[in-house]
Amino acid sequence: MVDVLQQVVNGVAIASVIALVAIGITVIFGLTGIVNFAHGEFLVVGGFLTWWLALQGVPYAAAVVVCALAVGALGVGLERGLWRFTLKAPINGFIISLGLSIVLQHAVIKIWNPSATPVSIQSPVSGEIRLGDLVISNVRIMVIVLTAAVLGATFWAVERTRHGRALRAIAEDRDTAALMGIPVRRYITAVFGIGSLLAGLGGALLLALFPISPFSGQSFVIKGFAVALIGGLGNITGAVIAALMLGLAEAFSAGYLAPQWTGAYAFILMIAILLFRPQGILRGTEGSRVT
Amino acid sequence: MSPEDRAAGAVAAHREASPGAPEDVSASSQTRTVERRDRALTIACVVAFLALLALLPLWTPTNRILTLAVTACISGIAVYGLDLLYGQIGILSLAHAALQGIGAYTAAIALRDLDVSFWLALPLSAAVAAVVAALLGYPAARVRGHHFVILTFAFGEFIRIALNNGGEFTGGAEGVLVLAGIPPVLGWNPSGVAGLSSGADYYYLAFGLLVVAIIASRLVIGSPFGRTCRAIRENEELARASGIDATRYKVLLFMVSGLFAGVAGVLYAYFLGHISPNEFGVLASVQLVLMLLIGGSRVLFGPLLGVALVIFLPEIIRADPVSVQIVYGAGLIAVILLVPAGLAPGLLALWRRSRGWRTES
Numbered sequence: 104m105v106d107v108l109q110q111v112v113n114g115v116a117i118a119s120v121i122a123l124v125a126i127g128i129t130v131i132f133g134l135t136g137i138v139n140f141a142h143g144e145f146l147v148v149g150g151f152l153t154w155w156l157a158l159q160g161v162p163y164a165a166a167v168v169v170c171a172l173a174v175g176a177l178g179v180g181l182e183r184g185l186w187r188f189t190l191k192a193p194i195n196g197f198i199i200s201l202g203l204s205i206v207l208q209h210a211v212i213k214i215w216n217p218s219a220t221p222v223s224i225q226s227p228v229s230g231e232i233r234l235g236d237l238v239i240s241n242v243r244i245m246v247i248v249l250t251a252a253v254l255g256a257t258f259w260a261v262e263r264t265r266h267g268r269a270l271r272a273i274a275e276d277r278d279t280a281a282l283m284g285i286p287v288r289r290y291i292t293a294v295f296g297i298g299s300l301l302a303g304l305g306g307a308l309l310l311a312l313f314p315i316s317p318f319s320g321q322s323f324v325i326k327g328f329a330v331a332l333i334g335g336l337g338n339i340t341g342a343v344i345a346a347l348m349l350g351l352a353e354a355f356s357a358g359y360l361a362p363q364w365t366g367a368y369a370f371i372l373m374i375a376i377l378l379f380r381p382q383g384i385l386r387g388t389e390g391s392r393v394t
Numbered sequence: 395m396s397p398e399d400r401a402a403g404a405v406a407a408h409r410e411a412s413p414g415a416p417e418d419v420s421a422s423s424q425t426r427t428v429e430r431r432d433r434a435l436t437i438a439c440v441v442a443f444l445a446l447l448a449l450l451p452l453w454t455p456t457n458r459i460l461t462l463a464v465t466a467c468i469s470g471i472a473v474y475g476l477d478l479l480y481g482q483i484g485i486l487s488l489a490h491a492a493l494q495g496i497g498a499y500t501a502a503i504a505l506r507d508l509d510v511s512f513w514l515a516l517p518l519s520a521a522v523a524a525v526v527a528a529l530l531g532y533p534a535a536r537v538r539g540h541h542f543v544i545l546t547f548a549f550g551e552f553i554r555i556a557l558n559n560g561g562e563f564t565g566g567a568e569g570v571l572v573l574a575g576i577p578p579v580l581g582w583n584p585s586g587v588a589g590l591s592s593g594a595d596y597y598y599l600a601f602g603l604l605v606v607a608i609i610a611s612r613l614v615i616g617s618p619f620g621r622t623c624r625a626i627r628e629n630e631e632l633a634r635a636s637g638i639d640a641t642r643y644k645v646l647l648f649m650v651s652g653l654f655a656g657v658a659g660v661l662y663a664y665f666l667g668h669i670s671p672n673e674f675g676v677l678a679s680v681q682l683v684l685m686l687l688i689g690g691s692r693v694l695f696g697p698l699l700g701v702a703l704v705i706f707l708p709e710i711i712r713a714d715p716v717s718v719q720i721v722y723g724a725g726l727i728a729v730i731l732l733v734p735a736g737l738a739p740g741l742l743a744l745w746r747r748s749r750g751w752r753t754e755s
Contacts, residue, residue, distance in 0.1 A: 138540055140547070188731055194486075197543070198687055198730050201680050205723030209716045217716075321676060325551055328544045336540075367555045370548040377537050377545065 105236040110358045111351065116243040116312060118350025119250035120146075123305030124327040125334070125342040126257065127298025133274045133337025134294050137186060137196035143324030144207035145299040149174045149306025150315040151215045154222050163227035167307040174303025175296045182295035190291070204320065211317045221314035228311075246308045253304065254343060257297075261339060270294070274337055322366060329369035333376045334385055341385035348372070432742065436694050440608075443698060447601060451594030459709070460597055466705040467600035468661045471607040473685050473697040475654025478611050481691040482620055483647050484627035488679045489530060489546035492553035493652050495674025497523045497659025499557065502570040502669055512576040515660050523656030524649040526553075531648035535641045542644075550676045557671035569670030572663045600661050607654055612694070614650060623647055684722060688729050690736020699738045 128142050149170050156166035181203065189196035212219050228241040261267035272280040273287055281287045305323075309315055330349055334341025352368050376384070450463055472494050480486050497519035504510035504518060534545040557564045564570065576599070614620050626633045626640045634640050663669050681704070689700020708718045733740035 132540075136540070138543060185727060185731070192734070193540075195730050195734055197486075198683075199727050201683060202723040202726035202730070205677075205680065205684075206720050206727070209719040209723070213716050213720070322551075325548050329548065332541065332544060363559050364555065367552050370552040373545065373548055374533055377541060378533050 106358070108237050109239075110354045112239050112243055112247075113358075114351035114354030115347065116246050116350075117353055118346045119246050120305045120309045120312070121323065121326050121330055121350055122254065122343050122346035123250060123301045123308070124323050125330040125346055126254075126339055127302050128324075128327045129331035129334065129337055129339060129342045130270075130294050131298050132331065134270070134277075134291055135186070135190060135196065136193035137189070137200070138193070138328075139200045140197065140324055141181075141200040141203040141207060142298070142302055142327060143320030143322075144204050144211075145174050145178065145302035145320075146306040146309065146323050147211055147315065147317060147320040148177065148207060149303030150310045150319070151211050151222070151306075151317075152303070153307040153310050154224055154315070155215055157224045163224075163311070167304065170307050171300050171304040174306070175300030177303075178299025179292055179296040181299075182292050186295065187288070187292075190288075204324075208317055208320060216317055219317055221316040221319075222310075223314035224310055226311065242311050246312060249304075249308065253301065257301075257339065266290075326369045329373040332373055338385045345384065432746075435742070435745070439695050440698065443695070444605065451597055460594065462705050462709065464597050464600045464665055466701050467597070467604040468658050468665065469682065469685060469705065470604045470698060470701045471661070472655050472658040472682055473689075473701055474604075474607045474611045475651035475658075476682055476686050477691050477697045478614055478654070479647055479651040480686060482615060482623040482627060483644055485535075485644060485648075486543050486683060487546045487648070487651070488543060488676060488683065489550040489553070490651070490655050490682050491674045491676070491678030492550040493523045493527055493655035494659040494662065494678075495553060495557065495669070495671070496526050497656030498663035498669045498674070499564060499570065499659075500656070501660040501663045502572045503563070505572060505574055506570060511574070512660070512664055516657060519660045520653040520656035523659065524652040527649045527652030527655075528645055531645040532641075535644035535648070547676060547679075550674075550679050554671050554675045557674070564671070567671065569668060571668050573667060574664075576664060596665065600665070603657060603661065607657065608694075608698075611654075619643075619646070681722075684726050687736055688726055690733075690738035690740070693736070693738045693742065696736050696738035700736070703737075 124142060124146055127145070128139060131137055131139050131142070152170040152173060153163075153166045156169060157163060161169070185199050185203070186196050189199060216222065226240075226242050228245050231238050231240045232244065261270060269280070269285045270290060272283065272285060273290055277287055306315065309319070326349060330345040331342050333345035333348070334343070349369055349372060352372070353365050356362065356365050356368060447463070447467075451460070472490055476487065476490050500519040500522040501510075501512075501515035504515055510518065530546065530549045534542045534549070537545075558567050560566065576596075622633075622638055623643055625636075626638060626643055630640050685700040685704045686697055687700070688703060689698065690696035704722065707721065708715070711718065711721065713721070729737060
C-alpha cells in the first residue's frame with residue numbers, strides 16, 4: 104500500500120511537468136490550429152537556463168522566475184517574428200515549428216552543452232516528509248504545489264475573467280470574435296507567451312526532479328500532444344486530467360511493469376483514445392484543420 | 395469508368411470551376427502553352443540533373459563525396475515516397491524514417507536468420523514496410539487531418555522504442571550487422587559491404603533505384619488512383635459526398651509511400667553494413683520532411699533539389715554538425731516564410747518571370 108502511494112506521488116510529480124507543457128500545446132492549437140512541435144524545446148530552454156543561472160550562483164527560486172519570464176518573452180518574440188505570418192495556413196506554422204525545434208535544440212547544445220549530455224542541479228529543496236512508512240521528498244511536494252497553484256490561476260483566468268471569456272470566444276470562432284471587437288492577434292500573441300512561459304516553468308521544475316538533456320524536448324512534446332489529444336484538443340481541463348492519467352501510468356509502469364516500455368505508453372493511450380473516442384475524453388475544439 | 399473515377403472527375407470539374415484554385419486549368423491556349431513550356435523545362439532540368447549524377451563517378455570523386463551521393467540517392471527514394479503522400483493527398487508523415495527502419499531491419503534479420511539475399515530482400519522489405527504503414531495508417535487516417543501527423547510522430551517514436559526493446563531478435567540498442575555483399579546480377583557485381591570498397595558500383599545501384607522510384611512516383615500520379623487522391627486533397631468533404639472512400643485512399647497511398655521507404659531501408663542497411671534503432675527516430679523523419687519541403691512538393695524536380703541541398707550543404711559550408719543543423723532549421727523556416735511552395739517551384743516562377751512568361755493564367 105505504501106508502495107502504491109509512493110508511485111502515486113511520483114506519478115503526480117511527472118504529470119505536473121507534462122501538464123505544464125500540454126496546456127500551451129492545447130491552447131495554442133485551439134486558438135490558431137497550429138501544431139507546435141517546438142513547444143517541447145521551450146521546456147528544454149527553460150531547464151538549461153535555470154541550470155546555467157544556478158551555476159552562476161543565482162538562488163533556485165529567482166532562477167525559476169527569471170527563466171519562466173525569459174522563455175515567455177521568447178515565445179512572444181517567435182510569435183511576432185514567425186508564426187504571425189502563418190495564421191492563415193496553420194500547416195505552415197507546423198512546418199516552421201519543425202524547423203524551429205531543430206534550431207532551438209541545437210542552439211542549446213551550442214550555447215550551453217557542447218557534449219550534449221544530461222545536466223542536473225543539486226536539489227533546491229532538501230529534506231522529506233515521513234507519513235508512517237511513506238517517504239515523500241520535499242522537492243516533489245514543491246513541484247506539485249507550485250504546479251497546482253499555477254494551474255489554479257490559469258483556470259481562474261480562463262473561466263472567470265473577461266480575458267478568459269475573450270479567449271474562449273476566439274477558440275469558438277475567430278472571425279466572429281474579431282467582429283465583436285476582440286483584438287484577436289494580441290490574444291494570440293499573449294497565448295503563445297503564456298504557453299511558452301508555462302513550458303519554461305515546466306523545464307525549471309523538471310530540472311529539480313531529474314537530469315535534463317537537449318533532447319528531452321522531443322519526448323515531452325510527444326507526451327504533451329498525447330495528453331492534449333486524449334483530453335480533447337483545446338480543452339485545458341481535459342489536458343490536466345489526461346496528464347494525470349499518463350503520469351500515473353508511467354510511474355506505475357516504471358515501478359511495477361516494464362520500465363523500458365515507459366516511453367511507449369503515451370503512444371498506446373493515444374491510439375486507443377483516437378480509435379474509440381476521436382474527440383478526446385472531454386470535448387475539444389475542432390480548431391482550424393491542419394493537413 | 396468506375397463510380398469512383400466519375401466522382402473524382404466531378405471533384406476535378408468543381409475545382410476547375412473555382413478560379414484561383416491551385417491547379418486551375420482553364421481552356422485558354424495561352425495556359426496550355428505555359429503548361430507545355432513548364433513541363434518541357436522541368437523534364438529538361440531533371441534529365442540534365444540525372445545525367446550529371448550519372449556521370450559523377452567519372453570525375454573520380456573522393457570517397458566522402460561518393461558516400462554522400464549514395465546517401466542522397468537513398469534519401470531521395472524515401473523523399474519521393476513522402477512527396478506522393480504530401481503532394482497528392484496532402485498529409486504529412488513523421489514516421490517515414492521509422493518505415494525506412496522497418497525495411498532495413500527486415501532485410502538485416504532476413505539475411506541473418508533466413509539467408510535472404512539483397513535482391514529478394516528488396517521486394518520483401520518493401521512489402522513489410524507497406525504492411526506496417528497500413529497498420530499505422532488505418533487508425534491515423536480515420537481521424538481528422540491534424541491528428542494524422544501527430545500520430546505518425548508518436549508512431550515513429552514507438553517503432554524506435556520497440557526496436558530498442560526487441561531483445562535478441564532486433565539486437566536491442568546494438569542493432570544488427572549486415573555483412574553480406576550483393577549477389578552479382580547479369581555479370582554485374584555491385585558489391586557494397588560496409589561502404590564503397592568496390593568503387594562506384596554501389597552508387598550506380600542506388601542511383602538506378604532512385605530513377606526507378608521517380609518513374610514509379612510519376613506513374614502513380616498519372617493513374618486514376620492518383621487523380622482520386624488529388625480530388626480528396628482538394629476537397630475531402632466533396633470527395634466523400636461523391637462516394638469516394640477517402641480513408642481507404644489515404645491508407646493505400648500511405649502504403650505506396652511505405653514501399654518507397656522500405657526500398658530505401660534495404661539500400662541503407664546494405665550500404666552501412668550496420669543498423670541501430672536510433673538512426674530511424676523522429677529526427678531522421680524530420681530530416682526527410684525538411685528535404686521535401688525545402689525542395690518543394692508537387693514538382694518533379696523538387697525532392698531531388700531538396701535532398702541534394704540538405705545532403706551536400708555540410709560539404710559546402712564546412713561548419714560543425716551542430717551549426718549545420720541550425721542552418722537546416724533556419725533554412726526551412728526561411729523557405730516556408732518566403733516561398734511557401736518550396737525552392738523548386740520558386741525557381742520555376744523566377745525563371746518564367748525572367749523570360750517574360752505569364753505566371754498566372
